[in-house]
Amino acid sequence: NSPPCCGRWIGYVAVSSDETSKSLGRRDIVITFRGTVTNSEWIANLMSSLTPARLDPHNQRPDVKVESGFLTLYTSEETSIKFGLESCREQLLSEVSRLLNKYKNEEVSITMAGHSMGSALAVLLAYDIAELGLNRRVNNKEVVPVSVFSFGGPRVGNSGFKQRCEELGVKVLRIVNVNDPITKMPGVLFNENFRVFGGLLNGGGNNSYEHVGVELVLDFFNMQNPSCVHDLETYISLLRSPKEEEQEEENGRIIRKNNSGGDFINRAMEFFCSNAQSLNMFPRRNQGSNRVRYLSQSQN
Secondary structure (H helix, E strand, C coil): CCCCCCCCCCEEEEECCHHHHHHHCCEEEEEEECCCCCHHHHHHHHCCCEEECCCCCCCCCCCCEEEHHHHHHHHCCCCCCCCCCCCHHHHHHHHHHHHHHHCCCCCEEEEEEEECHHHHHHHHHHHHHHHHCCCEECCCCEECCEEEEEECCCCCEEHHHHHHHHHCCCEEEEEEECCCHHHHCCCCCCCHHHHHHHHHHCCCHHHCEECCCEEEEECCCECCCHHHHHCHHHHHHHHHCCCEEEEEECCEEEEEECCCCHHHHHHHHHHHHCCCCCHHHCCCCCCCCCEEEEECCCEC
């Protein structure tokens, strides 16, 4: 039997073909992670304590904290097998370094995607790559864009983690369903929405959870199949063909009909692949909020 929170994980690394790279205008390295499957992963998901990430040996930044279970899954080696594997972190950093060196004479981007627990691992990897400076070239002047597509993902770290990701230029698009409980965890009480209250009772904002990045909000529910609220296939199908788009304005709320998700996909790709550093370039973000809304009617 494997110990709790061992480093078992699954995903894959892919590289865009020459034809696709020509179309994109760059070579894209894609890393994806699946959601929770094993018992040890469920245990890790239920952990809610924050712990310093300390992924950079030269500057451990104790104020940058992440959920302890996710960090354990990311950094633990598979010691229960005779010929154990290296940790998720060691394998991926090694492969990313190899690919960046292989395509050192090309324009490159790094894109991560994950569902549920996998989105937390994707965000951790993106932060790790940027914190270690693996995405910096030519005397640290050229920066390879690092971005994450998170589907139904939980919170990963505290305000210090969020701030550091923004400083490093890590871009995260969180696709969430308002009815999905996983996206509200951990930090159900002490989070970015209750910063003042949480700070009084929880030792300051540095000990409360905060989401990272821009939020794309979906709204779907099926009484006959409640589990659909966290289903990846439902997330993706709604993105492909959202029924309505809601955009908040200063003088109220506007509902726009939209029968195609293609425009969103194109804008999202432009957002992540550009070299702009400001989140203000995202054309559909609500004023005063990192939030975009696509709505679908509930089914009975």
